[in-house]
Amino acid sequence: MSKRKLTRQQRWRVEKVQAERTQRAHSKDKKAQHALIEGHLDEVSNGLVTAHFGRQVEVEATDGPHQGKRQRCHVRANVESLVTGDKVTWRPALDELQEGVVEARQERKSLLARPDMRGTMKAVAANVDQLLLVVAPEPEPFANLIDRYLVAAEDSGLEPVLVINKWDLISQGQVSPVISQRLDSFLEIYREIGYQVLATSTQSEEDLRDLKQQLKGQISVFVGQSGVGKSSLINYLLPGVDLRVGSLSEDSRKGRHTTTTAKLFHFPEGGQLIDSPGIREFALGYLEANALAEGFREFRPFLGLCRFRDCSHQKEPGCALQSAVAEGKIRQQRFDSFLHLLTSL
Ligand SMILES: Nc1nc2c(ncn2[C@@H]2O[C@H](COP(=O)(O)OP(=O)(O)OP(=O)(O)O)[C@@H](O)[C@H]2O)c(=O)[nH]1
Ligand SMILES: [Zn+2]
Numbered sequence: 001m002s003k004r005k006l007t008r009q010q011r012w013r014v015e016k017v018q019a020e021r022t023q024r025a026h027s028k029d030k031k032a033q034h035a036l037i038e039g040h041l042d043e044v045s046n047g048l049v050t051a052h053f054g055r056q057v058e059v060e061a062t063d064g065p066h067q068g069k070r071q072r073c074h075v076r077a078n079v080e081s082l083v084t085g086d087k088v089t090w091r092p093a094l095d096e097l098q099e100g101v102v103e104a105r106q107e108r109k110s111l112l113a114r115p116d117m118r119g120t121m122k123a124v125a126a127n128v129d130q131l132l133l134v135v136a137p138e139p140e141p142f143a144n145l146i147d148r149y150l151v152a153a154e155d156s157g158l159e160p161v162l163v164i165n166k167w168d169l170i171s172q173g174q175v176s177p178v179i180s181q182r183l184d185s186f187l188e189i190y191r192e193i194g195y196q197v198l199a200t201s202t203q204s205e206e207d208l209r210d211l212k213q214q215l216k217g218q219i220s221v222f223v224g225q226s227g228v229g230k231s232s233l234i235n236y237l238l239p240g241v242d243l244r245v246g247s248l249s250e251d252s253r254k255g256r257h258t259t260t261t262a263k264l265f266h267f268p269e270g271g272q273l274i275d276s277p278g279i280r281e282f283a284l285g286y287l288e289a290n291a292l293a294e295g296f297r298e299f300r301p302f303l304g305l306c307r308f309r310d311c312s313h314q315k316e317p318g319c320a321l322q323s324a325v326a327e328g329k330i331r332q333q334r335f336d337s338f339l340h341l342l343t344s345l
Contacts, residue, residue, distance in 0.1 A: 046061075049084050050084060060264075074101050112279065128219050131160045131161070131221055133161065141186065147334065158221075161197075167207055192331075215237070224280070292342060302329075
């Protein structure tokens with residue numbers, strides 16, 4: 001192919017197109033570019049995404065002169081998608097009423113995802129350390145539901161902690177001995193597996209002490225079935241905070257915009273909470289059968305030991321899980337729950 005000599009006019013046009021393309025590539029978010037040009041930004045520092053609004057995020061400075069302050073931010077076009085809890089490198093605006101710019105996302109420790117309306121898994125929160133699975137004597141817990149949450153937590157890399165709320169009902173003998181007994185043996189199973197179990201109630205300060213201790217220095221989420229007392233617990237732990245996730249408007253001209261995205265809060269006595277209606281209902285989305293078995297913590301030593309590599313742990317001879325159940329190394333109830341979840345995949 002011969003090199004054609006371009007006329008000055010053509011060269012000018014090529015250069016112009018090139019420049020425009022570069023401009024577009026570098027500044028998909030024009031406002032971010034604009035902010036940089038305007039020079040109203042401070043030095044690069046570390047931050048934490050505390051909320052998400054469409055293409056903007058709210059970032060809290062975790063070091064530097066703005067530490068503890070929050071700002072709305074534009075996100076550079078080359079930054080991968082952000083969720084609440086993400087740690088970022090950003091440039092705060094010098095004037096806190098202006099908007100900062102997120103330059104990069106830092107590595108994630110864990111990612112909590114939940115299925116959207118079409119069943120596609122959507123990331124909702126990053127770097128959550130522990131999942132507080134709230135249960136109560138009433139509504140009485142289903143083993144299956146607890147196990148679903150536990151598997152989801154294990155799969156997302158979060159440490160689950162079982163929180164038995166409404167403990168006052170038990171300690172004051174307000175639930176029938178049958179329910180009380182059932183709950184006890186239930187909890188014993190989870191303790192035996194190695195999960196931490198805490199008793200709480202929203203009826204006295206004393207009953208929240210262990211939970212407050214557990215929250216310190218960690219990013220937590222509260223999950224559990226309706227009516228167990230998640231809202232009550234969170235209201236006690238975050239006094240005076242407007243928990244309505246829609247309380248920050250996306251755009252004041254459009255009025256109050258209710259967003260269901262997750263928000264990050266600081267507990268006054270230490271630790272952080274990420275909360276949204278979606279997170280509270282977080283359970284099991286799509287899972288591979290292997291991930292399901294892995295999610296039953298006490299099954300792990302036996303996985304891969306079945307006679308058949310593709311053992312479904314149902315009726316096959318030489319199934320290591322079934323032998324473990326027969327030998328009392330795996331509780332029958334957990335195995336039944338596993339099979340139930342397996343058939344509902
Ligand atoms: N006795 C007793 N009742 C409680 C306790 N905590 C919450 N409740 C009551 O349990 C009911 C449900 O509490 P909520 O905080 O709304 O429960 P939730 O888990 O947030 O429920 P959803 O909003 O439906 O998900 C309310 O009537 C509370 O007053 C507790 O520790 N002891
Ligand atoms: Zn098997």
